[in-house]
Structures are given as structure tokens and as C-alpha cells.
Amino acid sequence: MEHFFSVLGIWLGVLFTFAIFSFLYKDNPVYKVAEQIFVGLSAGYWFVYTIYFILIPNLFDPLINDFAGNWIKLIPAVLGIMMLMRLMPKTGWVSRFPIALVIGTTSGVFFLRYLKSDVINQLTATMMNPFTGGDWVVIIGQIMLIVGTLTGVIYFYFSKKHEGAFGATAKVGIYFLMISFGAAFGYTAMARISLLIGRLQFLLGDWLGIISP
Amino acid sequence: MSENIKKKQIDRRWIFLLLFISVALPLIFVIGFPIETTENARLVYGLIEQTPKGSKVIISFDYDPASKPELHPMGKALMKHCFDRDIKVIVTALWPMGVQMAEDIYSDLKDNYPDKKYGEDYVNMGYKAGGIVTIQAMGKNFRDIFPQDMNGTSIDELPILDGINNFDNLGFVFALSAGDPGIKQWVQIAHDTFGRPVSGGVTGVSAPAVIPYVNQQQQLIGLLAGLKGAAEYELLTKTPGTATKGMDAQSVAHLIIIIFIIMGNINYWRNKKAEKKGVE
Numbered sequence: 001m002e003h004f005f006s007v008l009g010i011w012l013g014v015l016f017t018f019a020i021f022s023f024l025y026k027d028n029p030v031y032k033v034a035e036q037i038f039v040g041l042s043a044g045y046w047f048v049y050t051i052y053f054i055l056i057p058n059l060f061d062p063l064i065n066d067f068a069g070n071w072i073k074l075i076p077a078v079l080g081i082m083m084l085m086r087l088m089p090k091t092g093w094v095s096r097f098p099i100a101l102v103i104g105t106t107s108g109v110f111f112l113r114y115l116k117s118d119v120i121n122q123l124t125a126t127m128m129n130p131f132t133g134g135d136w137v138v139i140i141g142q143i144m145l146i147v148g149t150l151t152g153v154i155y156f157y158f159s160k161k162h163e164g165a166f167g168a169t170a171k172v173g174i175y176f177l178m179i180s181f182g183a184a185f186g187y188t189a190m191a192r193i194s195l196l197i198g199r200l201q202f203l204l205g206d207w208l209g210i211i212s213p
Numbered sequence: 214m215s216e217n218i219k220k221k222q223i224d225r226r227w228i229f230l231l232l233f234i235s236v237a238l239p240l241i242f243v244i245g246f247p248i249e250t251t252e253n254a255r256l257v258y259g260l261i262e263q264t265p266k267g268s269k270v271i272i273s274f275d276y277d278p279a280s281k282p283e284l285h286p287m288g289k290a291l292m293k294h295c296f297d298r299d300i301k302v303i304v305t306a307l308w309p310m311g312v313q314m315a316e317d318i319y320s321d322l323k324d325n326y327p328d329k330k331y332g333e334d335y336v337n338m339g340y341k342a343g344g345i346v347t348i349q350a351m352g353k354n355f356r357d358i359f360p361q362d363m364n365g366t367s368i369d370e371l372p373i374l375d376g377i378n379n380f381d382n383l384g385f386v387f388a389l390s391a392g393d394p395g396i397k398q399w400v401q402i403a404h405d406t407f408g409r410p411v412s413g414g415v416t417g418v419s420a421p422a423v424i425p426y427v428n429q430q431q432q433l434i435g436l437l438a439g440l441k442g443a444a445e446y447e448l449l450t451k452t453p454g455t456a457t458k459g460m461d462a463q464s465v466a467h468l469i470i471i472i473f474i475i476m477g478n479i480n481y482w483r484n485k486k487a488e489k490k491g492v493e
Contacts, residue, residue: 024229049309054342109345113401117432121405125428184421187439191283191417193466194440196236197459198282204240211240211458 014207017199148176222480228473235469239461246464248457253427254445256435257412260385261291266299268384269377273399274304274311276391280416281314284389286443286456287414289318291387294450296326296334300384301373304337305359307347307394312340312363314389332362332371339363344394348402352380380409385434388413396423400432410434414442 019034059077062070079098086095126149130142154166155173162170204210264270272291276284295302304315315337329335338359341347351358355377361367368374376382386403388411390396396413404411411432415423417439426433437446440463443456 025226053309053340058342109349113345113405117397117401117405117426121430121432122425122428125430125432128429180421187417187420189467189470190439190441190463193232193236193463193470194283194417194459195279196232196466197240197440197462198455200233200237200240200462201282201455201459204237 010206014203017203147172152176232466232469235465236462239465240458243458244461246461248444248448248460250445250449253436253438254442254449256427257437257446258449260410260412260434261294261298261300264298264300264384267301269301269303269373269382270295270384271303271305271386272315273307273386273388274315275307275395276314276389277308277310280391282455282459283416283440283443284391284414285314285318286440286454287437287446288314288389289321289454290443290446290450290452291414292318293322293452296322296329301333302335303373303377304335306340307344307398308391309340312337332366333373336371336373337363345398345402348398349406352402352407355379380407383409385410385412390415390419392419400426404432412436415439
């Protein structure tokens with residue numbers, strides 16, 4: 001029985017892979033059916049997962065087993081219910097309170113964390129003697145890091161007209177930005193091809209058995 | 214763009230077909246292009262090599278099947294490396310499907326490591342919602358956040374978690390991350406707040422945003438980026454797997470993309486020149 005379901009799983013995987021790939025030729029009903037099934041399954045999976053792996057262990061179980069020690073969990077529970085009021089037009093305004101709380105808390109937490117990790121620590125990492133490190137490749141890399149950071153920041157300084165020496169520096173900054181965009185595109189291309197490789201390894205290995213999975 | 218130029222363009226379906234073939238053929242007929250390791254992959258390898266035997270580490274599986282081709286080979290090679298080095302692995306997941314991803318790898322490996330016992334050398338603590346807030350709470354009191362593992366076994370009955378009350382007694386944290394929440398949050402909390410070494414593996418798409426954390430501040434100790442990063446790590450650990458097998462296909466596909474970009478640019482300049490001539 002286990003083998004039957006394993007084989008069935010592979011065949012369903014193959015069917016849906018081809019159904020989704022068929023969109024590359026042109027939009028068609030088979031693709032649409034596969035897409036709708038995927039969306040429906042995902043929504044259903046998330047709904048069940050939220051109940052069994054988030055609400056029951058984090059809210060219902062603690063409240064049932066030790067209400068006195070966990071009554072504070074009623075506060076997020078009430079806020080959650082207030083959020084659901086959004087589903088009804090007449091009571092939709094109630095959801096603004098938990099949303100405001102979430103936004104306020106998130107921005108407070110994130111401001112501090114991002115300031116430390118993405119601003120202070122990143123700036124500190126740029127403040128170095130570029131000529132240390134021994135290897136000339138490392139030295140060039142460190143010089144590029146400092147020049148790229150400075151000129152990149154100057155490009156985003158808009159309170160002074162980009163002309164003369166300032167404009168030239170900003171132009172160097174945009175070249176650095178363009179190179180980084182190119183690198184990002186390269187990584188994106190690699191990631192997408194990797195997904196295709198993953199699917200083909202499934203088709204050629206798990207399904208057809210031409211290659212070892 | 215004029216209709217004339219549009220008519221000269223290749224039907225994009227031919228490109229799709231060519232890419233499909235260029236990826237499929239190298240998977241069947243192995244070419245064996247050489248794989249060079251980068252400093253970032255060597256840093257990750259060095260971190261595991263320098264971690265004392267018997268240390269406990271967190272590997273966070275923050276991805277789902279959509280990123281499996283890139284991150285799963287990393288996870289497998291890393292867990293194997295940890296078992297080889299006698300490092301005890303505590304699995305957490307900030308993504309719900311991360312739990313299954315870790316279990317998939319463990320079930321693949323456990324036959325090769327009959328001496329490794331669940332609860333002593335490996336444990337899966339399951340999924341926790343909350344992202345950055347959860348990590349922060351783990352740093353204050355790990356046992357409050359994970360009172361039991363994914364099977365419902367109490368944390369007090371799991372020997373691997375003896376003495377683990379926060380991040381203090383951990384060798385390092387390794388995040389296999391496909392987005393948010395993920396490696397960025399681990400850097401912000403585990404390293405920048407609690408000062409623990411953090412390393413990780415990410416998808417190719419998110420790599421450019423994460424690489425700056427590998428810096429003199431050692432916010433990240435090395436980084437495995439995409440399928441290439443996974444293949445490099447497989448090479449370093451001498452365990453060729455799906456990432457190594459996929460690199461031939463990756464290289465051929467990149468070559469095809471580069472050829473098409475060059476062709477597109479040549480065509481663009483020729484059309485521009487022709488249009489200019491037409492106006493004159």
C-alpha cells in the first residue's frame with residue numbers, strides 16, 4: 001500500500017509539473033486547473049496547519065491545562081478575534097486596533113535591529129585600513145568596498161546638484177550600482193535554473209529512472 | 214518598439230525549449246565541469262571543522278519545497294558534516310515546512326549513522342511562528358519557546374538539550390534560509406544581540422542581499438549561495454550529491470543565457486542603427 005501511494009505521488013507530481021510547464025507554450029485550461037488546485041491546497045494546508053500547530057499548542061492547550069498561569073494569552077487571542085472582525089463590513093473598524101499594535105510593535109523592534117545590524121555594523125565593517133590583509137586581491141577588494149560604499153551613498157544624496165566633482169563621484173556610484181544589479185540578475189538566473197534542474201532531476205530520476213535521484 | 218523589430222524577434226518558446234534541452238542533456242550525459250570553491254564556502258567549512266566535538270549547534274530550516282533544489286543539498290551536506298565531526302544538531306524551523314525538510318534529510322542519513330540517536334545527537338524542535346520575536350525569545354529562554362520537540366517529548370527528557378537555556382552553550386547557528394523570516398533575523402538577534410557565531414545558506418535570489426553580512430564584523434561566517442554554494446560545500450566535504458550533479462546543467466544553461474544576451478544586444482544595436490538610417 002505504501003509503495004502504491006509513493007508511485008501515485010510521483011505520477012501526480014509529474015502530471016502537475018507538465019501542467020504548469022504547459023503555460024510556457026501558452027495559457028491553457030490544464031495549466032489553470034493545476035494552478036487552482038495548488039492555490040486551494042495551499043490555503044487548506046495553511047488553515048489546518050495554523051489550527052493544529054499554532055493555535056492548539058500555543059493557545060488552547062496552555063489555557064486548558066493551566067489557565068491561571070497562562071491567562072495572559074487571552075490578550076493576543078482577543079486581538080486575533082478583533083483582527084477577524086475585518087471580514088464583516090460593519091465591524092471592520094475594530095481590526096484597526098490590533099493592526100495598529102502590530103505595526104507599532106514591529107516598527108519599534110525593527111528600527112532598533114536594522115539600525116544596529118544594517119547601519120552601524122555595516123558602516124563599521126567599511127571603516128578599515130584597506131591596505132592590510134597581505135594579498136593584493138584582498139587589498140583591491142577592500143579599496144573597492146570603501147570606494148563603492150562612498151560613491152554609492154553620494155549618488156543618493158539629492159540635496160546638491162550632481163555636477164562637477166560631486167557629479168563625477170555620483171556617476172562612479174551608479175556604475176557600482178549597475179554592477180551590483182548585474183550580479184543580482186546573475187544570481188536570480190542561477191536560482192531559476194536551479195529550480196528547473198530540481199524539476200528535471202525529479203522527472204529524469206524519480207519518474208523515468210534515467211539518472212540516479 | 215516598431216512592428217518591424219517585433220517581427221525580427223525570436224519566438225520566446227524556442228528559448229524555453231532550448232533551455233529545457235540544455236538543462237536536461239547534461240543531467241543525463243555528465244560532462245564533469247570543474248567546480249571551484251570560494252572563500253565564503255571555505256569559511257563555512259572552516260567553522261564546522263573548528264567547532265569542538267560534542268558541541269551543540271542550531272540548524273534552522275527556514276525554507277519549504279519551493280526552494281528545495283537549492284537548499285536541500287546544503288542541508289544534507291551540512292548535517293552529514295556535523296555527524297562526521299560528532300557535533301550535536303538541534304533543528305528549529307521558522308517556516309512550517311522546514312520541519313519536514315529536516316526530517317527528510319535525517320531519514321536519508323540515519324541509516325549511515327546507526328550510532329546517532331534521536332534526542333542525544335539530533336533533535337527536531339519543530340516549527341515556531343513569530344520570526345524575529347521568536348529568535349529573540351529563544352535567546353532569553355530557549356526552554357520557554359520550545360518546551361517540547363516536534364513529537365511532543367518534553368525538553369527535560371531530551372539529553373541533547375541539557376544545559377541549553379539560551380544561545381550561550383551553542384557552538385553556532387546555521388540558517389538555511391529562503392527569505393523572511395530567515396538568516397537576516399538570525400544575524401540580527403543571534404549574532405548582533407547575543408554575540409553567537411552565525412553562518413548560513415541561502416537561495417540565489419536572496420544571496421546579493423545577504424552577502425554584505427560576511428564582513429569584518431563577522432556578522433556571518435561564510436555563506437553558501439544557491440546551487441553553486443551547495444555544490445562547493447559538497448566538494449569540500451567530499452560528498453557529491455544533487456548539487457554537484459546539477460552544476461553541469463547550470464553551466465550549460467548559463468552559457469545559453471549569455472549567448473542570448475549577446476545576440477539580443479547585437480540585434481538591438483543593429484536595429485537602432487537601421488532605424489537611425491531610416492530617419493536620415
